[in-house]
Amino acid sequence: MQTTKRTGPTNIIVRKTIRALKSAANRNNAPIWKYVAELIDRPRRLRVEVNLSKINRYTQSGDVVVVPGKVLGAGSIDHPVTVAALGFSRQAVEKIRAAGGKAVHILQLIEENPRGSRVKIII
Known part of the structure; x- marks a missing residue:
């Protein structure tokens, strides 16, 4: 019986993002980045796809939101947010x-907000 080895993401940008998130979590004592890294490190078929209507529903004007996956254009958004x-x-x-x-x-947000303060995760 042969066991398969878990390889993780093969996309170099995704791997770089995961490494940067884990590094920022350790360096800045920000557990939010470690959690986002765990969500991104899942198989691609399990990664989230969030519509704008959901972001609009759970945010207010000026909020900062992280989506550990892809943002799709279904729905509308009626207030300014950083996604x-x-x-x-x-x-x-x-x-x-x-x-x-x-x-x-996500890499750009880590540079702007290394501690991850006042960031919402939408999954």
């Missing part, structure tokens, strides 16, 4: 910017 994710659909980026918000990669 950090692994990926965005083109329509999602257009709608976020039209509402006055920002769409950034």
Whole structure:
């Protein structure tokens, strides 16, 4: 009987993001980044895909949100928020910017907010 070895993500950007999240968690004593890294380290078929309507429902103006997966453009958003994710659909980026918000990669958010203070995770 042969056992298969778990290999983890093969996408180099995803691997770099996971390493950066774990490093930021240890360096800044910020457990939120470790949790986000664990969510991203799952198999791709189990990663989250969040619609803008869900982000709109659970956020208020000026919130900072992390999506450990992809943001899709279904629904609308009516207030400015900063959304950090692994990926965005083109329509999602257009709608976020039209509402006055920002769409950034998770690595950029780690640089702006290394302690992860006042960040919401939407899964």
